[in-house]
Amino acid sequence: MKEHVEIQKQTTKFRNKKTSETINQIINYVLLTVLALAFAFPFLWMIATALKTPSEVYTIPPKLIPSTITWDNFTEGWQYADFTRYTWNTLVVTTLAVLGTVFSAAIVAYGFARFNSRLSGFLFAIVLGTMMLPNQILLIPTYILFSKIGWIDTLKPLIVPSFFGGGAFNIFLLRQFFKTIPKELDQAAIIDGANSFQIFYKIMLPAVRPAMITVAVLSIAFHWNDFLNPLIYLNSDHNFTLAIGLQFFQNSYGSSQIQMLMAVALITVIPLLILFLIGQRYFVQGITMSGIKG
Amino acid sequence: MRKLTTLFVAIMMILLFTVACSSDDGNNNNASSSDNTDANTENTETISGEITIMGWGGGNELQARKDATDVFRELYPDVKVNEIWLPADSVDQKLDAALAAGDAADVIMMSPDWKGLRSQWLEDLTPYLERDNIDPEEVFTPGADEGYVTPDGVREGLPTTQSTFMIAYNKNIFDDAGVPYPTEDWTWDDFAEIAKQLSSGSGADRTYGMVRHWIQNRFAPFFYGGKPYNEDWTQQHIDDPETIKALELIEDLIKAEALPDDAASESMPMDAMFVSQKAAMYPLGLFEAADLAEKIGDNFEWGVVLPPKDPNGKNVNIKFQTGFAMNKDSENKEAAWAYIKTVSMNKEVNDLYAKVGIPALKESADTTFAEMTIPNTDIKQVEYLRGLEDAEMAPWGGAINKATDIFEQLMEEITTQKSTAKEAVEKYAPLIQEALDEVHQ
Structure with missing residues (x-):
């Protein structure tokens, strides 16, 4: 009898626990769905606007689903300026700059993580100090430099600097990641006869893949969307990037063809979305393991 | 890893090739002749x-x-x-x-x-x-x-x-309020009266007499024949009685909710407010006339009229x-x-x-x-030409950016109802004078 009561108690407790877990789960899902919708709303609005006629863009109350769906914004928007050329330029700049950033930042970070000297701390502080300098301050001196070596109106100023360090934040992120890798691995490789560079590319690089992918994703997003640097260094229409091209939808007085702007912006954001979806597992892992939080 | 190294070397080669092949011809001003x-x-x-x-x-x-x-x-x-x-x-x-x-x-x-x-x-x-x-x-x-x-x-x-600018007006809202359409001999007092008559509703359903367009701050000093400063930028005229009277008109229209306050004006773009019939009037620059006409489409009937006149009989306009x-x-x-x-x-x-x-x-x-007519309408562009001769040059910005920023702060004090027009002028007019003095130093 006693045993029976005990079993009943246990069953009730189990049922209550299960019910409370289910309720918690429902609340979690509702909350997450609401938040997801809130965050997705601007994107949904962008899609809706891209499919609207100009006269429907500003109707009150706003309509998420257009009464007349038009695809003309995509074709007319794409023809509004040379977006095919802009896309190609953006691809070239992004691909090369990202490769430069990832490899050069990894080399510098490896140095800071594994080679100690009396000046290491000081040098690393200087590297981090460059993060405090706003880009605007560097614009005129770097413009003069690139102008003197004849690089204005070429893609070089947007690509080549990436091969010289890759940016303080990326160095910091990778250095943190390198530091999590046991030094015993290096020592074992040294015993096997590996030199520093072999240790770097045969042992360390494969181990920090998630961090490298994180750097790559951040770098892609930066270079793909960068407006200021292309604006400063590029002159000719055939060299422009997408970020500049999208601004042409706005005239001198701020009025814009918003439906076409949204349509072309939607096309240009798709590669980034796909990339993020593919790389998000590594991206999150890289951010978490390096101890850097947003 | 070998693959990775090979890839890196390949990319470097592509980079060097791209760099070598990029054109450098965009910026050379090699005048080969006549510098005479x-x-x-x-x-x-x-x-x-x-x-x-x-x-x-x-x-x-x-x-x-x-x-x-x-x-x-x-x-x-x-x-x-x-x-x-x-x-x-x-x-x-x-x-x-x-x-x-x-x-x-x-x-x-x-x-x-x-x-x-x-x-x-x-x-x-x-x-x-x-x-x-x-x-x-x-x-x-x-x-x-x-x-x-x-x-x-x-x-x-x-x-x-x-x-230049014309005042675009929504004929449907005028008709519903029983207010006659404005004519080009209207004054700023008439404008204020009409704007109040056209305003109705409350909260999100409020319809305003006029939108709060960025150009209005530029127009404001000229409503009653005033001006922001003299011709050679040496003396501010913000504290002239005519200018203060003009700023008081803005203050009055905001209080009466004939113009949207700061919160309402930030709730949507101002052209959207007019297009969506939440405001009866809109200061329409020629540069955006075609775009606005396209956005309005067949949604409602509208017309344009020259901006109101100052006491000297001049239609106030900005070019x-x-x-x-x-x-x-x-x-x-x-x-x-x-x-x-x-x-x-x-x-x-x-x-x-x-x-x-x-x-x-x-x-x-x-x-x-x-x-020519504004595209998709039968409104003749010549109306804009008529406004040009008497129009004032855009008074703020450019070389007097600092004075511009101070004037914008002054207007913000009024539109957010932190100060009356008089108080704001007392506070900011000396600062505008200092900023103008700096231009000449």
Whole structure:
């Protein structure tokens, strides 16, 4: 009898626990769905606007689903300026700059993580100090430099600097990641006869893949969307990037063809979305393991 | 890992190849000929070499600038023109960098309120006009050529296009409120009365008499015949009784909710507020007339009227002007002058401009422009031309940016109802004076 009561108690407790877990789960899902919708709303609005006629863009109350769906914004928007050329330029700049950033930042970070000297701390502080300098301050001196070596109106100023360090934040992120890798691995490789560079590319690089992918994703997003640097260094229409091209939808007085702007912006954001979806597992892992939080 | 290294080497090679093959021809101003400002007459055959021009804009406006450049190419086939056309945003930063590096374009698009004016960057165009026997008063549309000459007589540019404002009004809202449509003899007191009569509803359902457009702050000092400062920018006039009265009108309209307050005006773009029939009136610049007409579509009936008159009987208006100037450091000044002259005075070019603004050339303004209507409407563009002659130059921005910022703070105190117009003027007028004094130091 006693045993029976005990079993009943246990069953009730189990049922209550299960019910409370289910309720918690429902609340979690509702909350997450609401938040997801809130965050997705601007994107949904962008899609809706891209499919609207100009006269429907500003109707009150706003309509998420257009009464007349038009695809003309995509074709007319794409023809509004040379977006095919802009896309190609953006691809070239992004691909090369990202490769430069990832490899050069990894080399510098490896140095800071594994080679100690009396000046290491000081040098690393200087590297981090460059993060405090706003880009605007560097614009005129770097413009003069690139102008003197004849690089204005070429893609070089947007690509080549990436091969010289890759940016303080990326160095910091990778250095943190390198530091999590046991030094015993290096020592074992040294015993096997590996030199520093072999240790770097045969042992360390494969181990920090998630961090490298994180750097790559951040770098892609930066270079793909960068407006200021292309604006400063590029002159000719055939060299422009997408970020500049999208601004042409706005005239001198701020009025814009918003439906076409949204349509072309939607096309240009798709590669980034796909990339993020593919790389998000590594991206999150890289951010978490390096101890850097947003 | 070997694959990774191979990939890296391959990418480096591609990079070097790309770098080696990139063109460097975009920015060289190698004038091969005529840097001679003493030539007596223009001769398209003797002008040659290379020039770089820089301007900004978007849409049809930008296309008109490009087409104008093609006309120049046809007229001067021996001149190679490098074009730099940028989006309107952030042009100043690029120009600052290029001027600092000494490789700014030979010809630079500008406005009379632009910060390059009254600076040492631009060539005085007076000798060129005199040499070619050009009398600007005869050639240009009345009101178009204002502001390009500094008080000490230096001509820093020539006009190309202008834009003025009309008040667009929603006929449906006027009809529903039983208010007659405005006519061009209305005053600012009439305007205030009408705006209040048209306002109705509350909260999200409020319909306002007029939107809060960015241009209104520019209009405000002129409502009752006042002005923000004197002609040579040495004395502010914000604390004149006429100007204070004008600012009190804004204060009154905000209090009466005939104009949206700050929160309401930030809830949606102002053109959207008019298009969605949440406001009865909208100050419509020519530069956005076609866009607005397209957005309105068949949603409602609308019309335009000149802005209200001041006590002197003058319809208050603001003009935005765009012209071209010559870089003092240009290495091919003859070609640069030929370009400026062409895009400012050539009939074919000005007929192209008529699609996007009031052309500088009087002949084109009076014929081609005057006969056109705002696209998709039967509203004649000539109404905008009528507003140009008496229009005030855009009073803020450019070379007096600091004073502009202070004036905007003054207006914000009024529109957020932190201070009355009088209190705000007492607080900010001395600061505006200090900012103007700094311009002359």
